Amino acid sequence: DSGVTQTPKHLITATGQRVTLRCSPRSGDLSVYWYQQSLDQGLQFLIQYYNGEERAKGNILERFSAQQFPDLHSELNLSSLELGDSALYFCASSVDRVQETQYFGPGTRLLVL
């Protein structure tokens, strides 16, 4: 158990819908990262927040947004969902803003029908 929690574990929705994925980092970690992993693909970095502020952006679509709240939990919002958005979405956390030694949550499996 990495100490990073993610909810929900599974999510099934329809095209055009909007969903919110939630992540709680390890106790004491200030940085939260979001990744997308499609079938048989590597990890695609989406976005990083550090202590409530956006720190780094990766290949995140404009339809996707995220935020980190004062209690350091984070939410990833996916809107106008398309079939191709079906993937595993992972949250990771680290102690500081430097992107190393990240600890991953169990992931949310999103299926868009």
Next chain:
Amino acid sequence: GQQLNQSPQSMFIQEGEDVSMNCTSSSIFNTWLWYKQDPGEGPVLLIALYKAGELTSNGRLTAQFGITRKDSFLNISASIPSDVGIYFCAGQPLNAGNNRKLIWGLGTSLAVNP
């Protein structure tokens, strides 16, 4: 974006065999990390390397930070069925400035035949 070259892409071995995989970059890195991902689970950090030449073990796993700082190696000795999974390397470029993102390899998929 920048990616690491991780090889081999996949491996199918017999239980008890040793395994070697590596990760290379065109630029110098100051950190190398090795993760393992079990099917349907999140990646788990196996070994972190911070100095050129560093050799670190974690049970049957041994990883090395290459002397050139452009590569890293992971070895698994006497493989067992639970070693099955995808192994990812990740690293942080030396001169990334404020943009200190981790760069990820595409993974090595390991299958072990009991």
